[in-house]
Amino acid sequence: MSASPALRFLFAVNPASGSTEKTDWEKTIRAFFEGLPHTAELLTLTGKNDEQALREKVETLRPHRLVAVGGDGTVKLVAEQALAAGLPLAILPAGSANGMARELDLPLAPQQALEVAVHGEEKAVDVLYLNGQDLCLHLSDIGLNAQLVRYAQHQNWRGMLGYARAACWSLLHKRLLQVHIEADGQQVERAALMVVLANARLYGTGAAINPDGDVADGHFEVVVLRRLRGWELLKMFWRFRPFDPAVVETFSTTAVQLEIRRPVDFQVDGEYRGKTTHVEASIRPAALRVLVSAPKPAAA
Template identity: 30%
Template sequence: MSGTVKICFIVNPVAGKRAARARCRERLAALTSRSGVVAEFRTTTGNLHARKLALSAIEEGFERVVSVGGDGTMNEVASALVNTGVPIGLVPLGSGNGLARNLGLPLDFDRAVEVALTGGVRTIDSGRVNGQAFFNVMGVGYDAELGRRFNDSKRRGFLTYLGLGVSVFCSYRMQRYEIGTEGNAPVVFDAFLLSVANSTQYGNGAHIAPGASLDDGRLDLVGITTSNPVCVPGLLTRLFSGKMDRSSHVVTISSGRFDILRQLPGPVHTDGEIHEMDTKLEVEVLPMSLKVVVPDGPQ
C-alpha cells in the first residue's frame, strides 16, 4: 500500500480485556506510525456511534475503515460500508469474533493491526433481516432471548451470562416457524433456536452452519428442533466439531432469501446485537456487497 493511504480506526474503548484497554490507542499509534500510512483514531461513546463514525469516514475520503472491538462494533462499522467499495479491517477484541475467525484473521492485536494496514481485499456477501444488516449470523429463539435478558441485566460478566443461560434454557418454550424460500412451498417446524448464517460460526469455534460460505450468494438457515436436555451434550459436540448439520435434531436450508413467520414477536439478534421485531421476518442475502481486509492478498 502507498504511504498516502488514509485509514480510519474506530475504537470501542470498552472492548477487550481491561488490562489492555488503557494501552490500545498507544499501541495503535505506534504500529501505524511505523507503517507510513495516514491514520486517524476515533473512539465510540455509545450505541450506533461506530456506524456514525464510519459514515463520516467515508465522507472524508478514508480508503479503509478499521473496526477495533467486538462483533457489535464490527456490525455497526460494516453496515455503513455495505456497497460503498470501502473495505473494512478488523482488529477483533470481542469474546466470539466469528467473522474474523472465519476470514482467517489473527486474534493477536499487533498482527491484526498489521493485516488491517497491509492486507489484501476480499469481497463477501452480507445479510439483512427487516432492514437490519448482519455479516456473521442472525437468529431468533433461545439465543436471542438470552441476549435480551443479558442486555437488561444490571450485572455483567461470564458468570452472569452462564447463569442467565441456564435460567432461559429451563423456561424458554419452542416456537413454531413457517419458512418460505425462493420458489418453494413453505416448511413448518417447531424450533428452540433458529439461526441464519452468512459465516460458518458464532465464534470460538462454535460452527452453527458448517456448510455456509461468505461468498456463495446464499444464506444457511439452521433450526434446532429439540429442547430436551438429554440431547444437549450431543448437540454441543457437533457444534464444536463442525458436524451440526448431521444431527437428526437439526433442520438446514440454503437460500438467497427466507420469509420467516413465527408465532410471537420478540428479540432478534444480528451478530449478537438485539432488536425487537414482529412475527414476520424477511431475510435476504446481499451478494458480494462488503469488502474486507484479509491476510492472504486479493481474493
C-alpha cells in the same frame, strides 16, 4: 519494484469492548504506524450518535480503509459505513464476542491483527439484509439464543462467563416456537427452539451452528434447532461435524420469510432487536470487501 502507495486509515475504536484487560489501542496503533508511509486517524466511539460521527469523519477524512476495533457490534457499525462509502473493512478483534473475526480466521493478537489490516488481502464476502434494511454480517436468530442475548444485555453480563450464565437462564426458560418457513419456493412448518439465519458458521463463542457455511458462496443457511440433544450440542464445539437433521435441520437459500405464530425474541449479529412475528432476509453476494490474512506461499 515501486513502493506501496500511502493510505489513509480510519480506526473506529470502541473502548467499552472486551474484558477488563484492555489494550491501549491508540498507543498500539500509533506505534505500529511509525515508519510506515500510511497515516492513521482514530475515532473513539462513545455509544451516542456513533453512526453519525463515523459517517461525518468518513466524509471529512476520505480514508482508503475503515478499521473496526471492537466486537461484533462495532464491526457491524463500521461495516455499514464501509458499504455506504464503498471502502474495504479491516477488523481488530477487541470484543467479548468476535464472531466475524473467527469466521475469517483473523488473528486476535493486536500486532498480528494490525499486520492484516495494513498488509492483508481483500476478500469479497456476502452480507444479508433483514426486513429490507438491517445489515447482518454473520448470524441472526429468533428463539433460544436471542432470548439469551436479551437476558445477557439486560443484566450487562459480558465475556464467556456472562454468556454461560445467560445460557443457563435461557435453557431454564426455553419454549418451542411455531414457525412457517418459505425459502426459494419451498414452504415448511416447524416447531423449533430457535431458527438461525446463518451467513457464516460460527457464533462469537466459537459454537459452530452452520458447519458447512461459507461467507462468500452467494447463499446463506436457515438452521432450525428442533430439539436439544447433548451429543448434537457437543458437535457445535467439536467442529465441524454434520448434525442429525431430526435435531438440527438446514436449508440453503438466497432469500427467506419467517412467520412466527407468537412474538419471539430476535437478535442480529449479537444485538437484541425485540420481539417479532415476521422476518425477511435476502443476500447480497460479494457486497463487502474485508481484509484477511494473505495466503502463505506454497512450499518449494
